[in-house]
Structure formats: structure tokens, C-alpha cells
Amino acid sequence: MMQAVCLMSGGMDSSTLAYVAKDMGYDILALHLRYGQLTETKELECAKKIADSLDASEFLEVSLDYLTQIGGSSLTDPSMKVHDHGEEEDKGLPNSYVPFRNANLLSIATSFAEARHADAIFIGVQSSDYVGYPDCRPEFTEAFQRLIDTGTSDEVDIRLQTPFVRLNKTDILRKGLELGVPYENTWSCYRENRPACGTCDSCFYRLEAFRELGIEDPIPYRKAL
Amino acid sequence: MMQAVCLMSGGMDSSTLAYVAKDMGYDILALHLRYGQLTETKELECAKKIADSLDASEFLEVSLDYLTQIGGSSLTDPSMKVHDHGEEEDKGLPNSYVPFRNANLLSIATSFAEARHADAIFIGVQSSDYVGYPDCRPEFTEAFQRLIDTGTSDEVDIRLQTPFVRLNKTDILRKGLELGVPYENTWSCYRENRPACGTCDSCFYRLEAFRELGIEDPIPYRKAL
Numbered sequence: 118m119m120q121a122v123c124l125m126s127g128g129m130d131s132s133t134l135a136y137v138a139k140d141m142g143y144d145i146l147a148l149h150l151r152y153g154q155l156t157e158t159k160e161l162e163c164a165k166k167i168a169d170s171l172d173a174s175e176f177l178e179v180s181l182d183y184l185t186q187i188g189g190s191s192l193t194d195p196s197m198k199v200h201d202h203g204e205e206e207d208k209g210l211p212n213s214y215v216p217f218r219n220a221n222l223l224s225i226a227t228s229f230a231e232a233r234h235a236d237a238i239f240i241g242v243q244s245s246d247y248v249g250y251p252d253c254r255p256e257f258t259e260a261f262q263r264l265i266d267t268g269t270s271d272e273v274d275i276r277l278q279t280p281f282v283r284l285n286k287t288d289i290l291r292k293g294l295e296l297g298v299p300y301e302n303t304w305s306c307y308r309e310n311r312p313a314c315g316t317c318d319s320c321f322y323r324l325e326a327f328r329e330l331g332i333e334d335p336i337p338y339r340k341a342l
Numbered sequence: 343m344m345q346a347v348c349l350m351s352g353g354m355d356s357s358t359l360a361y362v363a364k365d366m367g368y369d370i371l372a373l374h375l376r377y378g379q380l381t382e383t384k385e386l387e388c389a390k391k392i393a394d395s396l397d398a399s400e401f402l403e404v405s406l407d408y409l410t411q412i413g414g415s416s417l418t419d420p421s422m423k424v425h426d427h428g429e430e431e432d433k434g435l436p437n438s439y440v441p442f443r444n445a446n447l448l449s450i451a452t453s454f455a456e457a458r459h460a461d462a463i464f465i466g467v468q469s470s471d472y473v474g475y476p477d478c479r480p481e482f483t484e485a486f487q488r489l490i491d492t493g494t495s496d497e498v499d500i501r502l503q504t505p506f507v508r509l510n511k512t513d514i515l516r517k518g519l520e521l522g523v524p525y526e527n528t529w530s531c532y533r534e535n536r537p538a539c540g541t542c543d544s545c546f547y548r549l550e551a552f553r554e555l556g557i558e559d560p561i562p563y564r565k566a567l
Contacts, residue, residue, distance in 0.1 A: 177408070177412070179408040179411070180407075180408075183402070183404040183405075183450060183453075184453065186402060186404070187402070187450075187457045188457060210495055214495070216453045216494070217449060217452045217456055217490075217494055219493065220445075220449040220452060220489060221446075221449040221453060224442060225408060225412075227441075227442045228409065228412050228443070232413060251493050251495055251496070252493040252494075254492060254493075257492040257493040259492075260485065260488045260489040260492045263488065264445060264482070264489055265442075266485075267476065267481040267482040267485045268442055268445050268486075269441070269442055269476055270476055
């Protein structure tokens with residue numbers, strides 16, 4: 118059976134992605150990363166529920182506490198403010214950017230995939246998404262495929278799958294609803310473990326996607342925009 | 343002043359490399375990675391001494407314990423045998439290969455470099471070295487440079503420096519002796535914290551380099567070949 122390492126944050130996108138991988142016939146090796154983000158307890162709980170619902174054959178939880186030591190992001194540094202949507206001035210990167218985070222996640226995923234002889238890695242990045250994180254661009258994931266091809270044993274052939282890279286949140290939600298993703302077991306808020314704040318960038322775009330499809334988001338919110 | 347993140351394992355190659363970076367005019371940001379290898383205590387001690395001797399402006403120690411969870415290498419899995427030099431059959435990868443390890447190390451180094459606005463990352467890989475690890479090939483480091491260029495903020499320009507990639511151990515030792523590297527504060531053995539075994543691949547090639555230059559290695563050995 119084909120196996121895929123799925124990066125599962127517990128959020129809406131990566132949960133939908135794992136359902137897509139399963140639907141494509143892959144057995145799931147779930148990989149969940151903690152990196153000192155404010156909502157890591159809730160995200161872990163959600164990732165586990167989604168992995169269970171997909172009968173994942175392994176659930177690997179890895180701590181990247183060093184991203185907190187390195188700092189430089191409002192997601193990992195409690196002294197930096199998590200902005201409300203629209204509050205941050207529109208110049209350069211948002212302060213929620215964690216330097217080169219996706220390369221760290223994908224390197225771990227590749228080590229995991231190589232050790233298990235898996236066929237693919239699924240990551241839910243989107244370039245057309247709300248923020249211009251450089252490590253979400255298609256050029257970045259293409260460069261990562263080249264890195265995998267040159268840096269792993271010639272005996273393995275691991276494909277980096279990013280089916281969402283040119284989709285937006287509404288497209289993803291539509292796909293997930295078709296596949297029956299239990300969105301009550303997903304979490305997107307940057308700020309709180311429960312209820313979701315409703316106003317950070319991540320909540321804003323999640324709520325917008327549900328609104329566009331005319332459906333109610335099943336998770337609890339403190340305050341909706 | 344120019345700054346460089348230097349991957350410092352505490353071994354002969356990376357210690358020499360940090361001296362090369364300093365000689366090129368860089369201020370050193372030392373990055374030491376533990377990944378559950380058998381000799382991590384000794385390697386940390388050595389990396390710190392070398393960083394101190396170079397007046398490094400920061401020493402970041404990061405634990406990659408997940409490489410032990412992932413497994414698949416004699417360096418991180420105590421149930422696998424660390425072979426003597428020449429003992430392993432010559433087919434495929436040596437069992438000391440840690441899947442995609444260098445991509446993990448370089449991703450952390452890049453996060454660190456981006457957060458500090460450093461100019462370069464130095465890593466002491468050698469393709470002409472004793473083993474065919476795929477993540478030491480020039481194609482791999484070239485692919486990683488492309489990954490850095492696409493995956494970091496447009497405000498930074500980080501160069502991946504691998505001046506040893508086409509050198510052998512003897513060339514490196516010669517260079518280090520010119521620069522006054524204190525080799526008594528470096529450690530290469532895969533097996534022991536003290537004395538070095540003298541017979542694993544890493545000891546074998548280190549001793550060979552010293553022998554070729556007609557100098558005595560200042561660290562203690564249990565048994566030399």
C-alpha cells in the first residue's frame with residue numbers, strides 16, 4: 118500500500134489535506150509539529166482526532182522548541198503582539214512569519230518518509246493565501262522537491278504533494294465538506310486554545326470561507342467580525 | 343560586521359571550518375545540534391571550547407531528538423551496530439547514515455541566520471569524503487541554496503558556504519594546522535566519549551589524515567589501527 122507522511126497541524130487546511138491523501142489511496146503517517154506556538158495544546162488534540170478518524174498507521178509528534186529560542190515571530194515570542202486582521206501595516210512580512218519554518222517541517226517529514234520508505238509527503242501550503250510567507254510559494258516547494266531528489270538515498274522516491282498550493286480557503290473548505298472532514302475537530306486560531314478569538318488573521322480567513330459557502334463554522338468563537 | 347552561522351559538531355572538520363569563517367572576517371554564530379548520537383556529551387563540550395576560542399557572539403544548542411524517534415541509523419539507534427572501518431559490506435549506504443540529516447541541520451541554520459540577519463551559513467560537508475551520504479553531495483548543497491533563495495524573506499541574502507566540499511580530510515587538517523585549530527578540543531569518534539575507539543570509520547579517517555601529515559593526533563585513543 119502507498120504511504121504518505123501528512124503534516125497535520127490540527128488546522129482546517131492540513132486536516133482537509135489528510136482527507137485528500139486518504140481519498141487518493143494513501144495510508145497516513147501523521148506528523149505533528151509543536152514549535153512553542155500559543156495554541157499548541159489545542160492543535161495537538163485536534164491533529165490526533167483527525168489522525169484517528171483516518172486510521173493513521175503512525176502518529177509522530179515532534180517538538181521544535183528551538184524556533185522559540187531563535188525567535189522573531191509573534192507566534193513563538195510572547196512579547197510580540199498577535200495582530201488582529203487588518204491591524205498590521207501592510208509592508209513586508211507579517212510578524213507571524215516564523216523564519217524558514219516550512220523548510221524545517223519538510224526536512225523532518227522527509228527524514229520520516231525516507232526512514233519508512235514512504236512514497237509521498239503532503240503539505241497544505243497555499244500561495245494564494247492571505248499572507249505572503251516566502252516559504253509557501255510554489256518556487257519554494259519546487260526547490261524542496263529538488264532537495265529531496267538530491268539529498269535522499271537513490272533507493273527511495275518521495276514526491277512532495279501540495280494539491281492546495283493554488284487554491285484558496287473557500288476551495289479547500291468546499292473540498293473538505295465533500296470528503297466529510299469533521300471540522301469541529303480542527304483549530305485555526307493563532308491566539309487561544311478555546312474559544313477561538315475570531316479576529317486574528319487565521320480566524321478571519323477561516324470564518325470568511327465558511328461565510329462564503331453559507332455554512333456555520335462548528336467551533337466556538339469569542340467574537341466574530 | 344559580517345555574521346555567519348557555523349554548524350559546529352565539535353568534530354575536526356566543522357571546527358576547522360569555523361576557523362576558516364573567522365579568518366574570512368565573519369563574526370561567528372555557533373549552532374550545535376544534538377540528535378541522540380552516542381557521543382553527544384563529548385561533542386557538545388568540544389563545540390563549546392572551539393566557539394569560545396573564536397569569541398563566538400552566540401552559541402545555540404538545539405536538540406533533534408526526533409531523529410532518534412524516526413530511527414534508521416546506527417548513530418541514533420542503540421540496537422544497531424556501529425561498524426569498524428572495513429567491516430560493513432560495500433553495498434548501498436552505510437548504516438551510520440541518518441536520513442536527510444543535513445537538510446534538518448541546514449533548515450535550522452537558515453532559520454537562525456534569517457532571524458539574526460546573518461550573511462552566511464558554513465557547513466563542513468565533503469563529497470570526496472569516505473562515505474557516500476547523499477546529503478553531502480554538491481548537488482544537494484546547490485539545491486539547498488535555491489531553497490534558501492526562494493524560502494526566506496526578500497530582505498535577507500544568505501549564502502551557503504561549503505569550502506570543504508571538494509577537499510579531503512588531509513587537506514582540511516593541513517588548512518587547520520595553518521590556522522592554529524586546537525585539535526585537542528575536537529572529537530570525531532562515533533562510539534565513545536573518551537577515549538576514542540580508533541577503529542570506527544570516523545576515527546579511521548581522522549587518524550589517517552594525521553598520519554599522512556606525519557603528526558600525532560592530540561586526543562586519546564583506545565586502540566589505533
